[in-house]
Amino acid sequence: MKNVYDNKTFFELYKNHRSESVNRNNLIENPIMKSLLPNLTDKCVLDLGCGDGKFDRFLIENGARCVVGVDISKNMIADAKKNNKERCFDYYVLDMEKLDTFEGEYDVIVSSLAFHYVKDFDKLLKDIYNLLTEDGILIFSQESPFKTAIIFDGKEQKNKIEIDGKIYYLLSDYQTEGERKVIWNKTEVTKYHRTYASLVNSLINNNFKIVKVLDSYASEEAIKENENYKKENDRPIFTFFIAKKNSL
Template sequence: MAKQNIFDNETFFEGYKAIRDREGNANDLFEIPALFSLLPNLKGTSVLDLGCGFGEHCVEFVNKGASKVVGIDISEKMLEVAKKEHSNPAITYMLLPIEDIEEVEGKFDVVISSLAFHYVEDFEGVVRKIYDKLNTDGCFIFSQENPINTTYCGGIPRWTKDENGKKIYVNLANYAREGERESEWFVEGIKKYHRMFSTIINTLTENGFIIEKMIEPIPTEEILERFPDQEDLFHKPDFLLIKAKK
């Protein structure tokens, strides 16, 4: 089965990079701080980063004491940036889809992934491989689009608004219809995969993991003062983060 590699599309890549470079983007405000809050003490550990992108996280893992970091990504464009801007003797970058992590040698103390699993069709298959890749008592930490977001597949407006255009509430539909969603973001035909919260949790526990913590980040008062539009997240958090232990 061909793996989706939308990040090597030039239009998508440039659009995505522009968003990540913008001050006050949701990744910097919410997803990254939440992800790093779930990390254990990394001193002397080995870390496998699934969907490592530009490699910023890999460098930060080394800065936090990791002795070995392997970052894999399906995107050649992403890895070009990673090798150029975020190289380190302790980091190895590999051009590899998440679904093929059995090709990475050795086991790891921490497997981590930032905003990649909503692009993965066979979530259970990857979870089983991650379990096998972890050392005893190792942990698996990941973020993904919140299922309230992945359920959206077009056809209806995402928001109901008042006469002044203010968002009143989210229109939720087809939440229990799991599977592929196709959307447009910079380019058409982006495939994401929707799973209910219960499916995500049960897939982890049925394959040997113990759930330690979940986070759905929402804005603080300080963030709202600077970026009042982020109040939307009280209607629907953008992200779901989970820390699980082997």
């Protein structure tokens, strides 16, 4: 997995973007992710791609006994350690693609908007399986397959078009899974496109029982903050999965 978050320009632009209160992470992804959490009382949670650890504080405030966060970025882990100093938090710099080198047993594994950076989803799921307790739960969000589909080939990243007063999203290359290079925060970022079918099949084949799939939607509150988010409901930008470890 490429680590753009320790690239200085990218990290500064990213932090600026995230510090604005009106963004899709705060207004769309985060509320849904929170709503999907199970009862966390006394649970030990692993957060994959924990970033600055803000979500981890929420997990502790909602009953979790401990939260371990991992992130590929030293910058992010430094921020997380600064934000969450209590003994119930623990942080490690780690590339999610090397999760097989990590040890522990967790009741719940969460991940926000990070899995689309991972090349080998099946390996990731195998590693997650091994880190979960019996009946452990995996909850993750990622960019939706609609969002990751188009191969831009270095061209302008146009993804909407207006025809006769109606806005349509553009879709192509859906069945061509794999690497997608996009420009984000003036930096080339590598993501991986996987179809809905592929996400579902990988979970099943790696012994997870899917509990629920959810597409992101903009709530009334989100639309009040930014009217453009209304269009998000015409084509979801994020997808969420809840899956349970199938005890063998």
